[in-house]
Amino acid sequence: MDEIDRRILNALQIDASQTNAELAAAVHVSPPTCLRRVKHLRESGVIQREVAIVAPEKVGASLTALVEISLDVQAAERMTAFEVLVADEAVVLQCYRVAPGPDFVLVVQVADMPAYHALAHRLFASHANVRNVKAYFSTFRSKFETRIAV
Numbered sequence: 001m002d003e004i005d006r007r008i009l010n011a012l013q014i015d016a017s018q019t020n021a022e023l024a025a026a027v028h029v030s031p032p033t034c035l036r037r038v039k040h041l042r043e044s045g046v047i048q049r050e051v052a053i054v055a056p057e058k059v060g061a062s063l064t065a066l067v068e069i070s071l072d073v074q075a076a077e078r079m080t081a082f083e084v085l086v087a088d089e090a091v092v093l094q095c096y097r098v099a100p101g102p103d104f105v106l107v108v109q110v111a112d113m114p115a116y117h118a119l120a121h122r123l124f125a126s127h128a129n130v131r132n133v134k135a136y137f138s139t140f141r142s143k144f145e146t147r148i149a150v
Contacts, residue, residue, distance in 0.1 A: 001046070004029055006150045008037055009046070013147040016050040053146060061091070061109045064138035065116055068102035069124065072131045079103065085127065091119060102134070 007027040011018070018026070024034035041047045056062055071078060079097065086092045086106060094107040110116050116135070124133045 001150075004033075005037060005041060005046075008034065008041065009150045010147075012038075012047070012050070056109050060111050063110050063112055063116060064141065065106075065108040065110070066136045066138070067106040067108055068132075068134040069104040069106065069130060070102045070132040071104075071129050073129055074103060078129055082127070082129065085123060089119065089123060091115070092123075102132070 004027060008023065011023055011026045020035050020038070021031050023038070024031040027034065029037070038047070056064070069082070071082060082104065083095060083097075086095050086104075091108055091110050092106050093109050096105045097103065098105050108116065108119065110119060116137075120133065120135070124130045
């Protein structure tokens, strides 16, 4: 990855909706060069996907919870089973295995506290291997960024 690829990645992370011609002009390369490089970045997995970022409060998902999960048994298959369980939940935006401390940290975006309670009961209380759940509820989001410095 060279400087041109980095400029392309930075520009796309700011606005992935721009046309190839606009992107090429922004990073100071020809449109065919830009198109070829973006294609390579996609095919090599550097660009995983392109998405629209939605304002949670505008779509009725105004409660953000950061949830720590500790399991009773940390065997690899039990960890994977928990990951499969949360992968099917649309309101679980992110799931991380972490160490030390809890086994997982989840980022959850739900409508309100009753919706969180329903999720907690469905995923945590009814799951035999979940030992401890500790949730933190966001009162204010001062920063949210998806861009990775490259």
